Amino acid sequence: MLKPRGRYIVAYPDVYHLYELKAAIYDTPYENAPSTAVPNGFSLLKRERVAYNLNLSGAEEIRDLFMMTPYAYRTGKKERERLEKMQNLATRVEFLIDIYEKRAD
Numbered sequence: 001m002l003k004p005r006g007r008y009i010v011a012y013p014d015v016y017h018l019y020e021l022k023a024a025i026y027d028t029p030y031e032n033a034p035s036t037a038v039p040n041g042f043s044l045l046k047r048e049r050v051a052y053n054l055n056l057s058g059a060e061e062i063r064d065l066f067m068m069t070p071y072a073y074r075t076g077k078k079e080r081e082r083l084e085k086m087q088n089l090a091t092r093v094e095f096l097i098d099i100y101e102k103r104a105d
Contacts, residue, residue: 004104008042014049014094018069021091025071025079035096042100051094062089 002008013032022029038044056062066072066083075083 002102004102006102007045008039008100008102009097010100011095011097014051014096016092017094018065018091021065021069021089022071024086024089025066025075025083035098039100041105042102044098045101046099048097048099049094050097051092054091054093056089056091058087059084062086065089065091 012035015031015034017032019029019031054065056065062083066075
């Protein structure tokens with residue numbers, strides 16, 4: 001329940017979010033589908049892009065990042081073993097943050 005003119009904030013991965021992590025795991029990494037849908041009854045006020053490079057050193061840092069993603073639950077044993085052998089990973093972090101306002105109609 002949000003009153004008219006209330007704000008609704010959504011953060012979601014941009015096209016190349018963690019792409020290099022996916023490339024290390026999967027034979028065919030995929031891009032994230034861009035989101036253009038505006039929730040019914042809302043107007044998009046602002047879209048902010050947050051992007052930076054992340055450099056991980058050591059298997060523990062790489063595993064910690066991996067375990068914070070949905071890939072941890074979707075990845076097979078063979079792909080996990082490939083990741084466990086890595087000692088360094090440079091990957092992109094890309095998010096879009098949308099701010100919506102509830103219309104007063």
